[in-house]
Amino acid sequence: MLEHRIVKWLFALALLAGLVLLPHVLSFSQREIAVLLVINVLLVVSYRLMTLTGEWSLGHVVIMGVGAYASALFAKRLGVPVPLSMLLGAGLAGLVAGILSFPLFRMKGFYFLIGSFAAGEVIRLIWKFFSYPFGGPKGIKLIPPVPDLGSVAFYEPENYYYLCLVVVGISLFILYRIEHSRIGLTFHAIHWQDKLAESVGVDTFRYRMLAFVLASFFAGLAGALYAHYVGTVNPTRFDVEEMGFVLIWAIVGGTATFYGPILGVVVLTVINEIVLRSLGFDTARPMIYGAILIASVLFLPNGLESLVEKVKAAFSRPKQAKSAQQARESA
Amino acid sequence: MNGPILEVRDLTRAFGGIIAVNNLNFAVKEGSIHGLIGPNGAGKTTTFNVISGFYSPTRGQVIYQGQDVSGMKTAKLAEIGLIRTFQGTTLFKEFSVIDNVRVGCHRSSRASFFSRITGADRAIEAAATERSRELLDFFNMGHLADDPTSTLPHGHQRALGMAVALAADPRIILLDEPFTGMNPEETQRMMDLVRRVRKRGVTVMLVEHDMKAVMGLCDIITVMNFGSLLTEGTPSTVRNDRKVIEAYLGSAIDAA
Amino acid sequence: MTELLLQTVVNAVYAASYMSLIAVGLVLIFGVMGVINFAHGELYMAGAYTVVALYSQMNVPFLAAVAAGLIFVGALGILMEYAFFRPLRDNPLGGLIASIGFLLILQTTAVLGFGVRMAHIKPPTQAKIELMEGVVLTHQRLFVIVAAIALLSALYVFLRKTKFGWAMRACAQDKEAAALQGISLNQITRIAMFIGAGLAGVAGALTAPLVSPTPYMGHSVIVTAFIIIIVGGIGQLEGAVVAAILYAFVHTFVTTFFDGVVADIVGLVLMLVVLVIKPTGLFGAKERA
Numbered sequence: 001m002l003e004h005r006i007v008k009w010l011f012a013l014a015l016l017a018g019l020v021l022l023p024h025v026l027s028f029s030q031r032e033i034a035v036l037l038v039i040n041v042l043l044v045v046s047y048r049l050m051t052l053t054g055e056w057s058l059g060h061v062v063i064m065g066v067g068a069y070a071s072a073l074f075a076k077r078l079g080v081p082v083p084l085s086m087l088l089g090a091g092l093a094g095l096v097a098g099i100l101s102f103p104l105f106r107m108k109g110f111y112f113l114i115g116s117f118a119a120g121e122v123i124r125l126i127w128k129f130f131s132y133p134f135g136g137p138k139g140i141k142l143i144p145p146v147p148d149l150g151s152v153a154f155y156e157p158e159n160y161y162y163l164c165l166v167v168v169g170i171s172l173f174i175l176y177r178i179e180h181s182r183i184g185l186t187f188h189a190i191h192w193q194d195k196l197a198e199s200v201g202v203d204t205f206r207y208r209m210l211a212f213v214l215a216s217f218f219a220g221l222a223g224a225l226y227a228h229y230v231g232t233v234n235p236t237r238f239d240v241e242e243m244g245f246v247l248i249w250a251i252v253g254g255t256a257t258f259y260g261p262i263l264g265v266v267v268l269t270v271i272n273e274i275v276l277r278s279l280g281f282d283t284a285r286p287m288i289y290g291a292i293l294i295a296s297v298l299f300l301p302n303g304l305e306s307l308v309e310k311v312k313a314a315f316s317r318p319k320q321a322k323s324a325q326q327a328r329e330s331a
Numbered sequence: 332m333n334g335p336i337l338e339v340r341d342l343t344r345a346f347g348g349i350i351a352v353n354n355l356n357f358a359v360k361e362g363s364i365h366g367l368i369g370p371n372g373a374g375k376t377t378t379f380n381v382i383s384g385f386y387s388p389t390r391g392q393v394i395y396q397g398q399d400v401s402g403m404k405t406a407k408l409a410e411i412g413l414i415r416t417f418q419g420t421t422l423f424k425e426f427s428v429i430d431n432v433r434v435g436c437h438r439s440s441r442a443s444f445f446s447r448i449t450g451a452d453r454a455i456e457a458a459a460t461e462r463s464r465e466l467l468d469f470f471n472m473g474h475l476a477d478d479p480t481s482t483l484p485h486g487h488q489r490a491l492g493m494a495v496a497l498a499a500d501p502r503i504i505l506l507d508e509p510f511t512g513m514n515p516e517e518t519q520r521m522m523d524l525v526r527r528v529r530k531r532g533v534t535v536m537l538v539e540h541d542m543k544a545v546m547g548l549c550d551i552i553t554v555m556n557f558g559s560l561l562t563e564g565t566p567s568t569v570r571n572d573r574k575v576i577e578a579y580l581g582s583a584i585d586a587a
Numbered sequence: 588m589t590e591l592l593l594q595t596v597v598n599a600v601y602a603a604s605y606m607s608l609i610a611v612g613l614v615l616i617f618g619v620m621g622v623i624n625f626a627h628g629e630l631y632m633a634g635a636y637t638v639v640a641l642y643s644q645m646n647v648p649f650l651a652a653v654a655a656g657l658i659f660v661g662a663l664g665i666l667m668e669y670a671f672f673r674p675l676r677d678n679p680l681g682g683l684i685a686s687i688g689f690l691l692i693l694q695t696t697a698v699l700g701f702g703v704r705m706a707h708i709k710p711p712t713q714a715k716i717e718l719m720e721g722v723v724l725t726h727q728r729l730f731v732i733v734a735a736i737a738l739l740s741a742l743y744v745f746l747r748k749t750k751f752g753w754a755m756r757a758c759a760q761d762k763e764a765a766a767l768q769g770i771s772l773n774q775i776t777r778i779a780m781f782i783g784a785g786l787a788g789v790a791g792a793l794t795a796p797l798v799s800p801t802p803y804m805g806h807s808v809i810v811t812a813f814i815i816i817i818v819g820g821i822g823q824l825e826g827a828v829v830a831a832i833l834y835a836f837v838h839t840f841v842t843t844f845f846d847g848v849v850a851d852i853v854g855l856v857l858m859l860v861v862l863v864i865k866p867t868g869l870f871g872a873k874e875r876a
Contacts, residue, residue: 056680103859103862103863106862106863107862107863107866110623110679110821111862111866114813114817114858114862115859115862115863117813118813118814118855118856118858118859118862119859121810121851121855122852122855122856122859125848125851125852125855126852128848129846129848129849129852174448177447177448177449177450178447178448181447181448181452181456182433182437182440182442182447182452182456182459183444183447185430185433185434186434186437188423188425188426189423189426189434192423192424192425192426193421193422193423195405195417195421196417196421196422196423196434196495197434197437198404198405198406198409199383199405199406199409199414199415199416199417199496199499200409200414200434200435200437200438200495200496200498200499201406201409201410201437201438201499202406202434202437203406204406239806240806240810241806244687244690244691247684247687248684248687248688251680251681251684283695283698283699284695284699285695286691286692286694286695287691287692287694287695287696287699289688289691290687290688290689290690290691290692290695291688291692292688293684293685293687293688293691294670294671294685294688294689294692297671297675297678297681297684297685297688298671298674298675298681298685301678301681
């Protein structure tokens, strides 16, 4: 077992070193992609937290947009310092989710999917319709950037990358802790047998709402990170196609494990932005993306993570009692 | 001390025009094992579902510990110690055995949101795990704690269902057809478990179709037929009641 | 004011007719396949581009191009059934995701083949009927209305009077029972996909001269279709038609007298209200106890 722990720590250290050194091996435009990738990691991991209770939302990207718009407006119109406006934006995204819980959690499964989509579209159309304060179809431009920290300027992709790495790292830690606490156990319980969970006193509505609010808080934070980096937000940026990408990352990566969706977003972004771009397929990229999506649903129904789990199983022969936990995670 | 812990007063439940339960009255004494039986379609499952908060009554009341709990949701009822189980093997099949029981400990393991993140809930969770192990030992399943639930034999799965319910600290436990689909040996073991549950100070009310199993177990049996109360009494009185025999015979003929 | 009111009614009838075609197709696919086809808007777009290619670029007669649109998009439906809906029959979420993948493929194909810009099509006829002073119905729109009524009537007869139609309805009710009756599930789903996709295709083909197709035109269409099938009750063919008419009138009137975005919001809120109050749709069966 000690050997295992050493391997784990070495792996973590290598990962950390890789992440810290990454910008230095990338071109300028690739660094910009790396920033967005880190933000998208938070987006998709927060999405997975929501799916733990068994409900799949189609409004997650709009909720991200709520965080982006709110943080942008707090900073631009009210002069709130940017780091604080980001937290406020995230909080507002969580609040919106809390309010939406009341109509939406009267629905389940497919109806929830469509309901969340409709609710998201309504929010998006509100941005589109009201020029004040949302800027209409053109959105908000010239969003104040994150202020410099001494001599560190955050308009540099490299520095913003490190900022995102820290914020997203902390967020992932919190999300991980939540899932591995009793709260996460209860989310899973509601997913698999909500009636049984209720019979021992679990208020399923409150827990569904909690999952939605938490997921939305972190999605909103991702949105805020995005807004103050790119400097502009508009309704189209948060439309259902963007939501399609989040779904794709989650499904291709797999949602049974914490790292599955991360794997999905990283692998697909690398394929999309680096491999396909360098091969010169530019307009054809969505098509290849679509083909990958269909192929992965057909041939890798449990996601990329199932491959990793197989490799891990092959390496750790003395399995012992851990099989129980694995059975739960891969179910 | 032996007052009624649970009482049903003039309970009626209709679905559209069909009256499933009609003006039903009975009381469950604290500390007893109380059976609710009846032939198919007698309305006992509906009664069970009304008491456990799945349906609200059309008319009448459900009184628990002197409090009107009619129409209260299942989770709220669990909160005040009225816990139900499910027919068959309704479990968190994707979890390990002990995690099932840990979910059952929901009520006794409250902690603040931030303590979940910081790990300050460690003591509470350790206590929950301890309790879960103790309950599994109580049902002679301690050695299976870390097994995946889906691989448990049928009898163990049924016992695990009881362990989950017990983990929620019931004052009264409602068992939904605990003997259905069991062979005589499993039935015997389950009867033994129910008695031991009562010994822990938990009142037991069970709904059962199979008359034989409940005869040897219950202190009081309420018999329903066509949505109404047919009779009530000790197993020996009920066994010899002509109306009961006719009701069961009648349903047997209908079914044939 | 009366003219404007009547003209809006005419416009709403036109909108209702092509929306019905799209929504009925989506409902049919959902009923038989049990999966929500996210690529439905792109099937509509494919129908429109069939007309762009055949009628506009190769001078095939308009009617022939429309027929080709129906058959071509119907064939796309069969392809979808064969490629992923059938293998993913027990995995509705997977089917939905695969249809998103297919959506991207169709969209990109249109971009590669025709460019991202709007394709303008000269309508086959510029003639119009003046119903009243100031109330106009172009022949092109009239044609869409007539074609929609004819196609939906034909579908109705097919579903009610033929063996296949009966089997298809049985299949939508209960797959296992249908299978027990000796119905070949694969054949049924194939036909349902052909019809469902074909209806979207023909809607696109018919309206192509009126809407200026773009590769991204499917988005607003799928949103509209979702609203209609939810309001009408998922799996309810008649409900879809009624809801399409209802939605077309509400949307057209709000657009004319207020604003297009407000009309979209009203439609979505309508759908949310239906979902909250009666998830089985305004015309759906009552929820079982």
